[in-house]
Amino acid sequence: xxxxxxxxxxxxxxxxxxxxxxxxxxLMGFASKNxxxxxVQKLVREGVLQKDKEGRLVPNRLRAEVILAGVVEAGIPSxxxxxxxxxxxxxxxxxxxxxxxxxxxxxxxxxxxxxxxxGDLVLVECAEDAPVGAIVVACIDxxxxxxxxREGRGGRYLAAANPRYPDLYPSESLxxxxxxxxxxxxx
Amino acid sequence: MPIQKMTTxxxxxxxxxxxxxxxxxxxxxxxxxxxARPSVFFMRMEGNGGEAWGIxxxxxxxxxxxxxxxxxxxxxxxxxxxxxxxxxxxxxRGTAISPARWWGxxxxxxxxx
Amino acid sequence: xxEGAAAVYLLADCNNFFVSCERVFCxxxxxxxxxxxxxxxxxxxxxxxxxxxxxxxxxxxxxTVRALLAAHGVAVRSSNVALxxxxxxxxxxxxxxxxxxxxxxxxxEAFLRFPATCAAAPRTWRxxxxxxxxxxxxxxGIPLSVGVGPxxxxxxxxxxxxxxxxxxxxxxxEEARAxxxxxxxxxxxxxxxxxxxxxxxxxxxxxxxxxxALPEAWVRMRLGIAGVRAHRELAGLSCGxxxxxxxxxxxxxxxxxxxxxxxxxxxxxxxxxxYHAEWAxxxxxxxxxxxxxxxxxxxxxxxxxVREQWEQVQKLPAPTCDTRRVxxxxxxxxxxxxxxARAYSAGVRLLALAPRPxxxxxxxxxEEVGExxxxxxxxxxxxxxxxxxxxxxxxFAAALPSAAPSAPPAWLPRxxxxxxxxxxxxxxxxxxxxxx
Numbered sequence: 001x002x003x004x005x006x007x008x009x010x011x012x013x014x015x016x017x018x019x020x021x022x023x024x025x026x027l028m029g030f031a032s033k034n035x036x037x038x039x040v041q042k043l044v045r046e047g048v049l050q051k052d053k054e055g056r057l058v059p060n061r062l063r064a065e066v067i068l069a070g071v072v073e074a075g076i077p078s079x080x081x082x083x084x085x086x087x088x089x090x091x092x093x094x095x096x097x098x099x100x101x102x103x104x105x106x107x108x109x110x111x112x113x114x115x116x117x118x119g120d121l122v123l124v125e126c127a128e129d130a131p132v133g134a135i136v137v138a139c140i141d142x143x144x145x146x147x148x149x150r151e152g153r154g155g156r157y158l159a160a161a162n163p164r165y166p167d168l169y170p171s172e173s174l175x176x177x178x179x180x181x182x183x184x185x186x187x
Numbered sequence: 188m189p190i191q192k193m194t195t196x197x198x199x200x201x202x203x204x205x206x207x208x209x210x211x212x213x214x215x216x217x218x219x220x221x222x223a224r225p226s227v228f229f230m231r232m233e234g235n236g237g238e239a240w241g242i243x244x245x246x247x248x249x250x251x252x253x254x255x256x257x258x259x260x261x262x263x264x265x266x267x268x269x270x271x272x273x274x275x276x277x278x279x280r281g282t283a284i285s286p287a288r289w290w291g292x293x294x295x296x297x298x299x300x
Numbered sequence: 301x302x303e304g305a306a307a308v309y310l311l312a313d314c315n316n317f318f319v320s321c322e323r324v325f326c327x328x329x330x331x332x333x334x335x336x337x338x339x340x341x342x343x344x345x346x347x348x349x350x351x352x353x354x355x356x357x358x359x360x361x362x363x364t365v366r367a368l369l370a371a372h373g374v375a376v377r378s379s380n381v382a383l384x385x386x387x388x389x390x391x392x393x394x395x396x397x398x399x400x401x402x403x404x405x406x407x408x409e410a411f412l413r414f415p416a417t418c419a420a421a422p423r424t425w426r427x428x429x430x431x432x433x434x435x436x437x438x439x440x441g442i443p444l445s446v447g448v449g450p451x452x453x454x455x456x457x458x459x460x461x462x463x464x465x466x467x468x469x470x471x472x473x474e475e476a477r478a479x480x481x482x483x484x485x486x487x488x489x490x491x492x493x494x495x496x497x498x499x500x501x502x503x504x505x506x507x508x509x510x511x512x513a514l515p516e517a518w519v520r521m522r523l524g525i526a527g528v529r530a531h532r533e534l535a536g537l538s539c540g541x542x543x544x545x546x547x548x549x550x551x552x553x554x555x556x557x558x559x560x561x562x563x564x565x566x567x568x569x570x571x572x573x574x575y576h577a578e579w580a581x582x583x584x585x586x587x588x589x590x591x592x593x594x595x596x597x598x599x600x601x602x603x604x605x606v607r608e609q610w611e612q613v614q615k616l617p618a619p620t621c622d623t624r625r626v627x628x629x630x631x632x633x634x635x636x637x638x639x640x641a642r643a644y645s646a647g648v649r650l651l652a653l654a655p656r657p658x659x660x661x662x663x664x665x666x667e668e669v670g671e672x673x674x675x676x677x678x679x680x681x682x683x684x685x686x687x688x689x690x691x692x693x694x695x696f697a698a699a700l701p702s703a704a705p706s707a708p709p710a711w712l713p714r715x716x717x718x719x720x721x722x723x724x725x726x727x728x729x730x731x732x733x734x735x736x
Contacts, residue, residue: 181300224393225439232734233732252441272734
């Protein structure tokens with residue numbers, strides 16, 4: 001427990017603010033925010049950490065009623081705490097993988113049928129392989145393209161989501177660069 | 188894991204993921220769509236009525252209540268049946284777009300694959 | 301008492317805030333009355349204008365008005381705290397774009413403080429108020445009333461006038477202020493509690509203007525320092541920077557919760573009462589009050605399916621804020637709980653609250669009552685520990701939420717009509733259909 005407390009206080013001293021659950025998870029090497037949340041609950045129960053009226057963590061100053069609402073009353077996090085924990089973030093929800101994610105701007109209309117239009121931004125997670133059926137960024141015979149990965153009798157090939165484009169069979173090589181995880185369009 | 192911004196385009200029209208640019212600031216989708224702004228809300232598309240606009244059931248709509256409504260933009264309207272996605276029609280001659288029943292403008296569509 | 305530099309205060313007050321939040325995401329609610337219930341669906345905590353016009357009061361137990369609300373087609377919602385907090389954050393964020401000094405006074409009210417140096421004409425302040433109102437409405441969909449005044453108290457008066465129509469009211473000019481205060485009931489003035497209002501009424505003072513006309517010495521003598529503050533603030537002398545105020549003490553303190561499962565007359569039920577009592581007593585001590593009586597109440601079902609409200613009031617031997625005395629009274633009152641009944645909710649209300657006397661309290665015959673010095677120190681120590689380590693770190697065993705420290709108590713909030721966490725959960729986002 002000492003180690004965790006020391007790490008949190010060190011963060012506090014350096015950044016002049018308390019870490020978020022996400023940052024606590026990173027500090028402790030936890031895989032999930034939930035584990036960080038449990039640790040914080042424990043530290044709060046033990047009086048090491050406290051939360052202010054807004055549900056934010058503070059090092060050592062707190063009102064009894066907040067602890068009451070959070071820990072004692074139901075033994076489960078209050079809605080307010082959950083709300084603070086769950087402020088919606090696209091980055092957190094879309095970027096799950098451990099690999100580097102790139103944002104690429106789409107050119108052309110070959111993936112129109114999949115709802116990926118010219119000008120859209122695609123988030124591509126780097127990967128050396130991809131499941132058949134995924135939308136991938138791949139290098140086929142030395143040219144990069146964005147297509148469905150398909151598999152036929154002759155092996156893997158790339159397919160557009162637009163009948164005007166033919167399927168692409170590699171004559172030499174087909175290399176996967178990454179898997180499209182999300183599409184973002186700006187109006 | 189931060190998102191790396193990619194600007195290099197390769198000749199055939201697609202950017203090359205291999206050519207990452209060290210030093211370019213990581214891209215934040217939240218910053219891009221303005222998640223932290225008080226007027227920005229998320230909604231979920233349901234049904235296939237938006238496919239003509241490339242919007243599919245389950246897509247995430249980013250709606251900015253404060254964004255000005257432009258003719259031809261996609262907006263959310265308050266209808267009897269609830270919140271409805273529709274195109275801002277050109278107003279009748281000589282009248283401005285009445286903001287009365289418009290909830291907000293759709294600024295982005297995000298689809299997780 | 302410090303008098304602040306000349307400033308102008310805008311009070312931004314959200315109209316029927318919880319109801320407005322519900323209406324933003326469910327437009328159909330704009331066409332009917334809406335009532336929002338407390339977190340355990342026990343009583344009314346927010347009303348739309350339609351519901352106010354029906355005469356339904358704030359805090360009314362839901363079961364007493366259910367039929368009336370249904371007859372008028374009023375939609376009922378359970379409290380959706382996650383949504384209200386998120387919408388509040390958005391409102392406050394817009395307000396912060398307009399002023400550097402924003403004091404968030406409650407979930408739906410904030411004071412914006414501006415230096416009056418620019419000596420702007422009232423029309424300009426009015427324009428600013430309209431701008432703030434419009435931008436909050438636009439960004440969040442929440443309607444506001446904005447009051448403008450040279451002090452917070454006057455801004456509060458202005459905001460309640462703004463609620464009656466127009467949405468904006470500025471009371472910066474002397475003559476406008478005098479006109480408004482002449483018609484404003486003194487008990488509605490901020491920081492004038494019901495006790496002070498009663499004292500004023502007894503002296504024939506009914507309006508804010510009449511109160512303002514009293515000499516300060518009289519006010520100080522009869523109403524104490526809180527009265528002087530209200531008096532000075534009404535006169536246009538600001539008493540302190542944002543944050544200097546503490547809310548007026550409550551005259552009763554109530555705490556109740558619905559049970560997840562009905563509880564029979566047993567140890568667990570007594571524990572729930574004691575737990576609520578301990579919480580209420582701490583609240584009383586925190587505001588410097590002593591209680592004269594404690595009431596236990598519960599919604600119960602009797603054999604044969606009869607439902608009723610059970611209530612038992614127990615007078616305390618002397619006004620006190622000593623947990624042990626209150627818990628003893630709770631136990632005595634609990635003896636009257638019908639043994640065959642099952643409770644759906646349990647609550648405790650501390651009644652006849654009065655300011656805690658500084659010296660020892662004496663009866664008419666001069667004998668000392670109330671808590672002795674040692675008891676007072678014990679309570680202070682418990683509060684200090686509670687403040688630091690949490691409510692149950694050190695409290696009376698009877699008031700522990702459950703016998704086993706880690707086991708969750710049997711009462712979890714009920715919320716049958718809660719809307720979705722539209723803004724804080726991906727799975728609960730508002731759903732949209734397309735239409736050409």
